[in-house]
Amino acid sequence: MSVDAITGAWQWLATAANWAGEKGVWHRLGEHLWLSGVCLLLSCLIALPLALWLGHIGKGGALAVNVSNVGRAVPTFAVLVLLTLSPLGTHGDWPTLIALVLFAVPPLLTNVHLGIREADRDVVEAARGMGMSGGQLLWRVEIPLAYPLIMTGLRSAAVQVVATATLAALAGGGGLGRIITAGFGNYDTAQVVAGAVLVALLALLVEGVLVLLDRACDPMRGRRRAVRGKAPAPPPGPAPRQDPQPT
Amino acid sequence: MEAPVRATEALTGLRSLAQGGGPGCLERNDWICGEYLRTRSQELLSATLQHIGITAVSVLIGLLIAFPLALLARHRRGVAGPVLGLTTVLYTVPSLAMFALLTPVFGVSPAVVVTGLVLYSLTILVRNVLAGLDAVPAEVREAARGMGYGPARLLLEVELPLALPALVAGVRIATVSTVAMTTIGSVVGYGGLGNLIASGMEGFFKAEVLTASVLCVLLALAADLLLLGVQRLLTPWTRARTGGRRVRRPAPVAKAVG
Secondary structure (H helix, E strand, O other): OOHHHHHHHHHHHHOHHHOOOOOOHHHHHHHHHHHHHHHHHHHHHHHHHHHHHHHHHOOOHHHHHHHHHHHHHOOHHHHHHHHHHOHHHHOOOHHHHHHHHHHHHHHHHHHHHHHHHOOOHHHHHHHHHOOOOHHHHHHHHHHHHHHHHHHHHHHHHHHHHHHHHHHHHHHOOOOOHHHHHHHHHOOOHHHHHHHHHHHHHHHHHHHHHHHHHHHHHOOOOOOHHHHHOOOOOOOOOOOOOOOOOOO | OHHHHHHHHHHHHHHHHHOOOOOOHHHHOOOOOHHHHHHOHHHHHHHHHHHHHHHHHHHHHHHHHHHHHHHHHHHOHHHHHHHHHHHHHHHHOOHHHHHHHHHHHHOOOHHHHHHHHHHHHHHHHHHHHHHHHHOOOHHHHHHHHHOOOOHHHHHHHHHHHHHHHHHHHHHHHHHHHHHHHHHHHHHHOOOOHHHHHHHHHHOOOHHHHHHHHHHHHHHHHHHHHHHHHHHHHHOHHHOOOOOOOOOOOOHHHHHHHO
């Protein structure tokens, strides 16, 4: 990367005027976080009960897998533009909100369903034998055992939402992506790079915070190793994420 | 008040659908328009070809880089962590930001899009190549070595064929997501069908946006099926046991051979 671009981006970021006002970084960051937060919440409300229930009754495996395969083949940009041109496009943030939810649901659905399905069957049977009801089984056995994959799904969905919110700018929505697209529009390389750095930092920050949160909240911290003994070896790599998908 | 208007709108939409987007659909700005397909076929074709070109080059370069990386990570376990960690970090960066960061390096050129897509495909490809090679049973490896296979021949004639299903599974995932992500390349003007989606958005041209979007999805599906076919041709022994869908469990494949 040329030195010019780096110093230019640094100067852009160091200019207080670029952070203030309607088109400033703080306002765009606010839009980005608000959109992402609302959509993550909505996607959880849709996907979590469905995936937990389907996993618990042991159905819908094909659905959970196919949803994420289809999700990968459909370009986010196309969905955003199609929704913007549809009658919904006149209703403010709705096209962006719907697109974000559409792309956050698949990783949640797939991972949570897989987690519940792959909970050690022996343990589940033992719990059933001890007289646990369906609800107890789900809350006290299956969910704790599926916790790592549930968190992986949540993390993928969150990163997905943050990334998709960036693309919303391409279709005229708000968020940090707007800084990049505005930079491209004005042939202002410094602004383009500065916006990209901000977006990349936000995505990495969200991923990092969720990894830490995941470790801190694990209901079986320290006990998982013993349980894992029987499970197949986890795939190599730091994040055994199911069906990752960049945006 | 609004409901009857919507109903008539839907009705005209349906009628134009029934006529196959008959004459005048361009003036009416219908979603589906046969006239658009006829008059702009050249534009559609060149955008599709650009899309295929960018995707194919990106995945091929990705594979060429991922393979040595995976071999390196396998022989030096110390390298595996950083390699996988770095590719995962790259994966987290949204594509718009990635292309924006690469623009000052390459200027506004196809290289921006291809480099970005290569970096994304690396994550999936390295992981899948590594998983495929790791899943080769130790006994098979020992038997080949006992028969006098050297390291290169062992890799090419024993390990690679056994790792092929996992490898192709990785290539399929990488290809399908690359087809979808190529559209974002329209920010620098090299997005294949994405360029049409972008220009359709600016001109509020519904037929252009929908046609390009549908073509994009069809392209992804076609590439996926093509690769599945290639894998079946290359590994006829897996057909009896697996549906070609077993991304993460290549073990039964080896069993079918052994």
